[in-house]
Amino acid sequence: MGETAAWTRVDDGRHALDLLTASYRRHRFTRHSHATYAIGVVTCGEEEFHYRGELRRAGVGSLAILEPGEPHDGQAARPDGWAYRVLYPSEGMLFDGRERAGFREPIVTDPRSVHLVRAAHEELTAGVDPLAAHSRLVWAFEAVIQRHGDLRPSPGGPRASDAAATRKVAEIRDRLLADLRCAPSLRELAAGVELSPFHMLRVFREATGFPPHAWLVLERVCHARHLLAAGRSPAEVAGATGFADQAHLTRWFKRVTGVTPAAFRNSVQDAARQPA
Structure with missing residues (x-):
């Protein structure tokens, strides 16, 4: 692994999101903190960093969740270095109207969350299909919050009645088919039927068997x-x-x-x- 780092910025219409794709061998991060959350997956090697008074290690398959304002450093835990993908969502983007959660552990082993976070990061940096990428991002954030936050899992808000749900799904379909060349954003679709992005995705998938982008x-x-x-x-x-x-x-x-x-x-x- 060499020393490489590439930043990408995407916007969902309300929030900007920075993404880092990097590999390091010799680089050492000085002690610092972020104004946003940092949610990352190690794709190769192993990183170590000091966080909340302890030395933490994150290897392949680990999910790191660092909260805003928390000082930390960072360096390779092994001579061959490490590579990772990191999302930096604001509190507003991560929770999107939900009650704010704290996170019990900064490093967790959770294959499902790791897969969702990595897939969302890859889709967003590729930039091929923004609707699919932002949909995956919503699922990834929901998994991270529900599986590792300090809130008890909730059903995600009140369910629409069957008739209302059918109407909303029809409206979403019409919006998607209005111009196949230019898909609306996830947030635009959700706002059009007065649902949160997560609730809209769930209603649509329950009705059709697919998320809107698929x-x-x-x-x-x-x-x-x-x-x-x-x-x-x-x-x-x-x-x-x-x-x-x-x-x-x-x-x-x-x-x-x-x-x-x-x-x-x-x-x-x-x-x-x-x-x-």
Whole structure:
């Protein structure tokens, strides 16, 4: 591992979030604190740092949760260094209207939370699908709070009645389908049906079996099939259906249909040319 560090900043419409992707061998962080939370996963090696009067160690599979204003340092615990991904959410972004929680331990071993935090970080830094990335971020924060915060798990707020939930899901679908090329943000979707992002995600997934970003990708693939069957090129179809590029379309199209867009288009066109 070399000495590398890259910062990314994303915005969900209300809050800015900084993300760090880094690896260190010799670097030592001086004693400092953050104005935000620091939630990170070690992806290689092991880090050690002093926090609340104790020396802590975080290795692969560990989740670190540091609170605002808490002094700490940081260095490699082993000669080969460490690599990690860290999210720096503000209190408002992390709790998003929930009662504030304290965190019992700064280092926890929790494969589910580690997976969710890392997946959200990777999606956000890739920047390919903001709706999917911010959805994963909401699930990650919910897991961290409920599994490791000082609050008892709660059902996440009052449930909408069946009729109201059906109406809200229909409104979300309409909003997503209004323009396949430009997905609304997670916060815009939630505000449009007067729900918190977490509650909106839960209501939508209970009704459809998918979170909004996954449901939208499937709709994009469905529309892409119609355009390809009509003779449009994969590159044209990617732009018309909201995929980042042709490679992005190809990955999802093959996952859903088992063939590439070009193979699908060619097979449909060849069939159409066959004599009756």
